[in-house]
Amino acid sequence: MISTSKDYAGYDSLLIAVGCRPFVPPFEGLHKNNVHVIRTLDDALDIRDAVKGAGREIVVGGGILGIELAAAMKEVGGEPIVVSNDNRLLPMQLDDQGSTVLNKHLEKKGISVLFGFECRSISGDTDAEGIVSAQNDSISGDLVVIATGVRSNTIIAKNSGIKYNKAINVDEHMQTSTKGIFAAGDCMEYNGQWHGIIPWATSTARIAAQNMLDFGSSKFKGITPSNQLQVAGIDLTSIGIIHPDSPEYETLVSVDLDNGKYFKAVLKDNILVGGISLGSRKVALKLRSLIMKGEDIADVKQSLFDE
Secondary structure (H helix, E strand, O other), rough: OOOOOOOOOOOOOOOOOOOEEEEEOOOEOOEEEEEEOOOOHHHHHHHHHOOOOOOEEEEEEEHHHHHHHHHHHHHHHOOEEEEEEOOOOOOHHHOOOHHHHHHHHHHHHHOOOEEEOOOEEOOOEEEEOEEEEEOEEEEEOOOEEEEEEEEEEEHHHOOOOOOOOOOEEEEOOOOOOOOOOEEEHHHHEEEEEEEHHHHHHHHHHHHHHHHHHOOOOOOOOOOOOOOEEEEEOOOEEEEEEOOOOOEEEEEEEEOOOOOOOOEEEEEEEEEEEEOOOOOOOHHHHHHHHHHHHOEEEEOOHOOOOOO
């Protein structure tokens, strides 16, 4: 436990960087055989071995981890179905059209996705036999893997009196509510903002380190949210504002369902402020570069998606 006493002399400054923990909803039947939650490499190896003896695998969660798990299961001979309580895949990285393109790609790989299924319990006596929804709909399966995202690890704050909400609260210097104690990465939030992505971790860590050495020398000004990854073998980049909620934004879209490509650009006053590239690294690099420059692109916006 961290002592917050002024008499505590164990450190000059201290950094909390304890990351996240897997979020497991309170489903009934989590204790049954053939129910897995992925936390470690050993968990992943256990799931791989379990797939070899299963007839059908159910992955609960339509996020990045859930889709990647389903793709890996398919590669080792599984028959996975992804179950999501949302109406689209990757709601933080894609919009409805982008989700449709990705879903089509998954279908071609033999991966089924069921949307709008709110899992309530895991059926079966001692072994998992499927899942049941809040509306009493059911899906049968021999293996259930829970991949419902992560939550910030706030236990150390809870046990020490440091203020936290969904994550540990910090100021612009990455200092917590206790003087001399800083936090960075997935375990902290700033002004209600939280992003479980690498740019967030590296940016906040840098600010924390600078202020631990020389307090007040650096201030955090936020980041441009950015994800660059491969989802079931298809390149995906999502950066900046991708869900504009005001008429002051202009949106350009290109959809190629057959080839699994989807591009989106969000502009404000002819300046690119956000975009999605699904299926092309070249377009992704172009969008990223233009967003970082913040220049007027009126002359080139009609060719944004040219590869």
